[in-house]
Amino acid sequence: MPDPILRVTGLKKQFPGVQALDGAGLDVYPGEVMGLIGENGAGKSTMIKILAGVKQPDEGIIEVKGQAVEIPDPIASQALGISVIFQELNLIPNLTVSDNIFVGRELRRSRFLIDDNQSRKLTRELLGQTGLHINPNTRVEDLPLSQRQMVEVAKALSIHSSLIIMDEPTSSLTGQEVERLFEIIKRLTGQGVAVIFVSHKLEEVFQICDRIHVLRDGKDVGTKPASQLSHDEVIKMMVGRELGSLFVKEEAEITEPILEVENISSHAGIENVSFSLRKGEILGFAGLVGAGRTEVMRAVFGVDERTAGTIRINGKEVNIRTPFDAIKHRIGLIPEDRKDQGLILEMMVRHNTTLPGLPFFFPNGILKERKEYDITRSFIEKLSIRTPSQEQEVLHLSGGNQQKVVVAKWLALEPRILILDEPTRGIDVAAKKEIHRLITELAKDGVGVIIISSEMSEVLAMSDRIVVMHEGRKKGELERGEATQEKIMEMALRTTQEELHHAGRAE
Numbered sequence: 001m002p003d004p005i006l007r008v009t010g011l012k013k014q015f016p017g018v019q020a021l022d023g024a025g026l027d028v029y030p031g032e033v034m035g036l037i038g039e040n041g042a043g044k045s046t047m048i049k050i051l052a053g054v055k056q057p058d059e060g061i062i063e064v065k066g067q068a069v070e071i072p073d074p075i076a077s078q079a080l081g082i083s084v085i086f087q088e089l090n091l092i093p094n095l096t097v098s099d100n101i102f103v104g105r106e107l108r109r110s111r112f113l114i115d116d117n118q119s120r121k122l123t124r125e126l127l128g129q130t131g132l133h134i135n136p137n138t139r140v141e142d143l144p145l146s147q148r149q150m151v152e153v154a155k156a157l158s159i160h161s162s163l164i165i166m167d168e169p170t171s172s173l174t175g176q177e178v179e180r181l182f183e184i185i186k187r188l189t190g191q192g193v194a195v196i197f198v199s200h201k202l203e204e205v206f207q208i209c210d211r212i213h214v215l216r217d218g219k220d221v222g223t224k225p226a227s228q229l230s231h232d233e234v235i236k237m238m239v240g241r242e243l244g245s246l247f248v249k250e251e252a253e254i255t256e257p258i259l260e261v262e263n264i265s266s267h268a269g270i271e272n273v274s275f276s277l278r279k280g281e282i283l284g285f286a287g288l289v290g291a292g293r294t295e296v297m298r299a300v301f302g303v304d305e306r307t308a309g310t311i312r313i314n315g316k317e318v319n320i321r322t323p324f325d326a327i328k329h330r331i332g333l334i335p336e337d338r339k340d341q342g343l344i345l346e347m348m349v350r351h352n353t354t355l356p357g358l359p360f361f362f363p364n365g366i367l368k369e370r371k372e373y374d375i376t377r378s379f380i381e382k383l384s385i386r387t388p389s390q391e392q393e394v395l396h397l398s399g400g401n402q403q404k405v406v407v408a409k410w411l412a413l414e415p416r417i418l419i420l421d422e423p424t425r426g427i428d429v430a431a432k433k434e435i436h437r438l439i440t441e442l443a444k445d446g447v448g449v450i451i452i453s454s455e456m457s458e459v460l461a462m463s464d465r466i467v468v469m470h471e472g473r474k475k476g477e478l479e480r481g482e483a484t485q486e487k488i489m490e491m492a493l494r495t496t497q498e499e500l501h502h503a504g505r506a507e
Ligand SMILES: Nc1ncnc2c1ncn2[C@@H]1O[C@H](COP(=O)(O)OP(=O)(O)OP(=O)(O)O)[C@@H](O)[C@H]1O
Pocket: 015, 016, 018, 019, 020, 038, 039, 040, 041, 042, 043, 044, 045, 046, 047, 087, 386, 387, 396, 397, 398, 399, 400, 401, 426
């Protein structure tokens, strides 16, 4: 056995009210993929930030290639051959892709001249390796989340590290992009590079990791070869008790239509989409990334302007022009991108939870702190949000716990129609099960629920009916009993007569 590239022992880190790491350790060898797994708030990102030189440990030893080291800052981390893809992406939105990749270590023609041509050329090559064919001069803010994630990967590749750490690198990637990333990982490990891989998607973890290390409450539960573990065993290590891996949907009574959408179109590329949702029903939206599912919901919710079509709620036509109109009609939308649309990170958990509801909870403008407190407490319990107090700034919660606050905030409004766009992204298996349970409870109370998820198994398990979309159009619907992954894909990709007709006319 060669020496480990990285050996961490007895790592401790305390934040006010939280022992994030409590003696954790880890060994990683050249050429292996080590899965770092644990519940939301287990300490994964904290360990990674310490290795990246972003945070300093209170105690512990870090050895790189057999030498004890200090990592006072990110430059020291890079110099040790470590590169990190952070969970909350670290790109600078208003810089170009190329500038982001080389920021801080610009290629130079001379002491004073930055070699832009060379940077662009290298950027193109690096992007090519990740399968991203975009102009290196594109500003990062103009890219969708999945492409930003790939830019981070390209940046990590440019550093030629011996250890690459990826903190939930696939959370916004499509299936195809994930495959591409895995090819890159295999190529790197073939060259002796070691990879630490963090993900809540256990299928992926088993697909790519050689060994799995589980953290719980900042402590090591153990390390084992992936081949010697089952899903259920990993889950048990994570949560410390048996937990059936999947939630079984309970039947709710489905009654009259609550939302009817007819022939809506928007500038975001959706065309003539119609569907209806009944009380007590869970309606899944399936399709490839880019199929327009998010855009349909944005049009319904008044985020994007509708260019055509009508919306009826409880049989009455309504005019929704802004999200506020939508909220007044008791529609809730849990958006896919929590950082941009979901939360005010500098505000405390309680205010984030109750903020959109204030005009509704307290219609005469008088704030009842007790009520605010109680609402928040009930959601912290229901969703097991890990926070030292309601007063904690959301910024300081782990990624998955931030996502839970987004969910809480919309549930607190007690919507009659609830749209969930990737509600369990970044959420650990135990909490995911809780969210699925909450969704079915809402349906039982007569709420109409729409769920979009890139995890086909989630859509199939939760939905009473599934709408399949492709390129901004609805391709069809499947009932719960008849829907399978194959049928959905077939429907998403089949060209309809109407499209052939359109294509014929366009020529
Ligand atoms: N800057 C901070 N201030 C206060 N508490 C913090 C800070 N950073 C992390 N924590 C807390 O430390 C604990 C560990 O967080 P960490 O981000 O390491 O979890 P994680 O395992 O990455 O979880 P997730 O799967 O949700 O990303 C959490 O309870 C979190 O709230």
